[in-house]
Amino acid sequence: MATTRPVALVTGASSGIGKETARAFVAAGFEVIGTGRKTSGLTPPAGVTYLDLDVASDDSATAAVAEVIDRFGRIDVLVNNAGIGSAGAVEENSVAQAQSVLNINVLGVMRMTKAVLPHMRAQGGGRVINISSVLGVAPQPFMALYVASKHAIEGYSESLDHEVREHGVRVLIVQPAYTKTSFDTNAMQPDTPLPLYAERRRVFDEVMAEAMKDGDDPAVVAKAIVTAATDKKPKLRYTAGPLASRVTTARRLVPAGTFDKQIRKNNRLPA
Secondary structure (H helix, E strand, C coil): CCCCCCEEEECCCCCHHHHHHHHHHHHCCCEEEEEECCCCCCCCCCCEEEEECCCCCHHHHHHHHHHHHHHHCCCCEEEECCCCCECCCHHHCCHHHHHHHHHHHCHHHHHHHHHHHHHHHHHCCEEEEEECCHHHCCCCCCCHHHHHHHHHHHHHHHHHHHHHHHHCEEEEEEEECCECCCCCCCCECCCCCCHHHHHHHHHHHHHHHHHHHCCECHHHHHHHHHHHHHCCCCCCEEEECHHHHHHHHHHHHCCHHHHHHHHHHHCCCCC
């Protein structure tokens, strides 16, 4: 069932940013396929087709892309949005936890990207949009695994973009700040908690809850993603919302010592 409309494949589209992004692509005139690990029983937004996908599985990633190509004839935009948060001090996260976070947040992006690139090159164009974060350029105590994954996505995306640009494919980055989703409540908790960090973790939970409460609507991020997908002259990075813009600008322009002090102040850490 080939389509004359552009086709967008959005991972992690069963809720939050992914679901709003799927809606936004429909409004922009795209054929939209949204994925989740288990979509049976879920009602997709109008105009969206749901598809099961586990980005932590090579076979699942390959099969999902093949099914989209078979059903719709092409993939013009891949949005790598599926991911998982992490909490806890580094000492409290086992290596197994680190492997799990990186397998989803980094290797998941790589699996999906490798699966779509041959098709995009063959059709002479396409865009891969990787959802990073302001934490892809800034630190966040007690979220080191997640921060590491987003720093990795930044470097991977920028490097890959240079490799595939001559084939008509662009790899772009969208950087949200805090967004009103269930991200914090669904984050992976430390599997080896230490009393030493218990109070700092409690404070971190308070800081994070306040930040999420005051965060951007997911539609703000969705708008930035669709802009990245449709810009005639795309930029490598798109910030989503005013806070994201302020943080990324400060990271570039504010002296390192000043930026460091602000991180500690924001997280209620001793000077």
